[in-house]
Amino acid sequence: MQGAGNDFVVLDGMTRLPPVDEAFIRRLADRKFGVGCDQVLLLAPVEADDDEADFRYRIFNNTGEEIEQCGNGARCIARFAILKGYARGPLVRLRVKKGVISVVAESDSERMTVDMGAAKLDYADIPFDPEGLVRRRVGGMMQYGIWRSDVGEYLWLCVVNLGNPHAVIFVDGSVDDVPVGELGPFVQNCGHFSEGVNVGFVEVLDERRARIRVYERGSGETLACGTGTCAAYIAGRLQGRFDEETAFYARGGELLCRSITTLESVTLSGNASVVFEGAFPISDA
Missing domain, CATH: 3.10.310.10 (Diaminopimelate Epimerase; Chain A, domain 1)
Known part of the structure; x- marks a missing residue:
């Protein structure tokens, strides 16, 4: 599927x-x-x-x-x-x-x-250790800066747990130009996420539309990530970037996030398609 x-x-x-x-x-x-x-x-x-x-x-x-x-x-x-x-x-x-x-x-x-229920933002719940990172507040969301010595600037991220840990990075310009295959592992290996982290890169088009790419734990970049999309929506919503309903365009298709009155419950809508059915041998024989 x-x-x-x-x-x-x-x-x-x-x-x-x-x-x-x-x-x-x-x-x-x-x-x-x-x-x-x-x-x-x-x-x-x-x-x-x-x-x-x-x-x-x-x-x-x-x-x-x-x-x-x-x-x-x-x-x-x-x-x-x-x-x-x-x-x-x-x-x-x-x-x-x-x-x-x-x-x-x-x-x-x-x-x-x-x-998807409520997001967790406390350090222990993500889990995330901010020790040694610079911080800045954007709206109702804290951002943390990881120094990139290769380019001489900070990479700013938000941290959210929506059943699993996510780092959300809002980018200037097109998300297509982001070196996801380099920055994803860079954040995952920064030493601040004890259980690893999924890394999302978000291009805001307007309050109701955004583009997203996600580099996941274990899988690398995937064509879409549901929890990563919700984490991006929550981070953006708390920063005043998104509306009550926002469409996210992943490389594999469109996902819709909603939170009408509160961030205590975020819904995610999209397709669920059967590709094929079959049998796979349990043994190697």
Whole structure:
């Protein structure tokens, strides 16, 4: 499946759980020797006493490690549950590592909307250590400067956790001109993010439109990142850059963020499309 070009292998674990060890995930996600994807998603039953969620939703980067959240993946796995007849209606509640999120199908189309909940901005929740960084406040959001000795200037970023950690960088000019493959690892290896970080680069077109590129932990640059898009929206909204509804144009397609009255609940809308179905051997034999 894919959502705005962010592509996934979705595993059906409702009746039988497949292996999700690192070796199997890496083999499955390999674009030359496996199926190939940005992340592997697993749909599984919840515990018998879980009254808050309908399904368990687990996410693995293509390098094998399990991660906390993926907004584009949430829309895809919820639609998968609907298409397979596991879900009883258009509302699908998914238990992730750190809570429960809800996804709603919009009529009979591929379009799905996920409520990503509230963002975390405290250092410990991201987690982020600002020690030694210069700071400046823009609107209601703090920015942190990392010195780039190669160009002799600061790289300014905002930090947001939306189920997983994000650094958001607003750029001057076109996001196409940003050396994402260099700056993404530069921020990830700066030593201030103990659990790693996804790095988003945002070009603001106006209050209702923006362009975005994201360099993700483990996956590198992807065609879209749902949590990264929401993190960019939250950072921009707090700085007065965005409206209550803002469209983000990723390289893989359009994603829409909304927060009508409060940032305590941010929704993400976009497609959730089936590319193909098939069987993959569990053993190497």
